[in-house]
Amino acid sequence: MSTSVYERPTSQTLMGNETIKVLFVAGSGRSGTTIMARLLGELDGFVNVGEAARYLFDRHLQAKNLPCGCGQSVPQCPFWRDIVKEIPADVSDSGAALVRMRTFPWLLVRGRNAISAQYEAILAAISGVYRRVAQDTGCSVIVDSSKNPANALLVSLVPGVELHVVHVVRHPQNVVASWTKSKGYLAVHPARRVIAWWWSYNILAEALKLRAKTYRRIRYEDFVLNPAALLRQVGRDTVGQELPSSFLEGTEATVHMQHILAGNPDKFGSGKVKIGDTQTAVAGSRKLLVDLLTFPLQFRYRYLP
Numbered sequence: 001m002s003t004s005v006y007e008r009p010t011s012q013t014l015m016g017n018e019t020i021k022v023l024f025v026a027g028s029g030r031s032g033t034t035i036m037a038r039l040l041g042e043l044d045g046f047v048n049v050g051e052a053a054r055y056l057f058d059r060h061l062q063a064k065n066l067p068c069g070c071g072q073s074v075p076q077c078p079f080w081r082d083i084v085k086e087i088p089a090d091v092s093d094s095g096a097a098l099v100r101m102r103t104f105p106w107l108l109v110r111g112r113n114a115i116s117a118q119y120e121a122i123l124a125a126i127s128g129v130y131r132r133v134a135q136d137t138g139c140s141v142i143v144d145s146s147k148n149p150a151n152a153l154l155v156s157l158v159p160g161v162e163l164h165v166v167h168v169v170r171h172p173q174n175v176v177a178s179w180t181k182s183k184g185y186l187a188v189h190p191a192r193r194v195i196a197w198w199w200s201y202n203i204l205a206e207a208l209k210l211r212a213k214t215y216r217r218i219r220y221e222d223f224v225l226n227p228a229a230l231l232r233q234v235g236r237d238t239v240g241q242e243l244p245s246s247f248l249e250g251t252e253a254t255v256h257m258q259h260i261l262a263g264n265p266d267k268f269g270s271g272k273v274k275i276g277d278t279q280t281a282v283a284g285s286r287k288l289l290v291d292l293l294t295f296p297l298q299f300r301y302r303y304l305p
């Protein structure tokens with residue numbers, strides 16, 4: 001990808017009380033969520049904010065001070081600096097307490113009834129961030145690639161926000177192979193932990209069908225073969241029509257710089273990007289272990305005959 005930067009022009013201003021559509025890309029880490037969100041953010045009326053929902057309530061992530069997709073630190077980025085300043089520290093901490101796997105079933109079943117007055121400030125903070133992004137960019141669909149279904153569930157409870165979910169699934173052997181190798185500033189994790197994440201994120205992402213306006217599951221392997229198909233489907237799901245995707249030529253795309261929070265190092269730069277990678281799967285005894293520990297979901301996702 002080229003390192004030169006060109007910014008996409010913003011369009012008209014969004015009215016303050018319009019419903020904001022959040023297109024949440026859910027799934028296990030290293031499943032291709034970053035590139036998928038970059039392409040979705042190129043659609044007309046869409047803006048990709050990276051892992052914004054996760055960033056707001058993750059103090060560890062904030063402390064890492066990872067640069068935005070524009071290359072600047074978040075407190076210095078012209079897109080984010082004023083927005084993140086408005087999130088009080090206590091709201092960020094109480095949000096972190098709510099975004100946990102163990103609170104997921106409780107929130108899923110009870111919905112807004114599970115939100116006591118003390119948590120209203122969290123929903124207001126999420127609403128404020130998305131609304132500000134929509135107003136600043138003139139976009140009516142915000143692409144958030146936070147991955148974690150618990151974040152998506154919280155977003156679904158925000159008044160004035162309509163949640164759409166794209167759940168991306170990738171073969172667990174490739175996910176394990178990716179996590180167990182170093183990549184830029186990303187940490188390496190052992191296979192057993194990655195497999196636990198793969199299970200939990202995929203199962204909980206499926207549960208989002210109960211709370212999302214639309215839910216679409218796609219395999220990463222199918223997406224890289226035909227990315228245009230997903231873009232057409234997402235257009236129909238979110239705005240009721242297929243949108244032009246002239247930035248896409250087969251499995252190559254031309255992308256603008258995007259103000260992406262968190263995410264992997266592939267988020268930087270602009271210009272031509274190849275969709276898909278040459279990641280090899282795990283081999284030998286580890287391959288057997290991964291298959292043994294994941295075969296029921298592999299069968300569900302058609303990775304097994």
Ligand SMILES: [Zn+2]
Nearest residue numbers: 068070077259
């Ligand atoms: Zn930025």
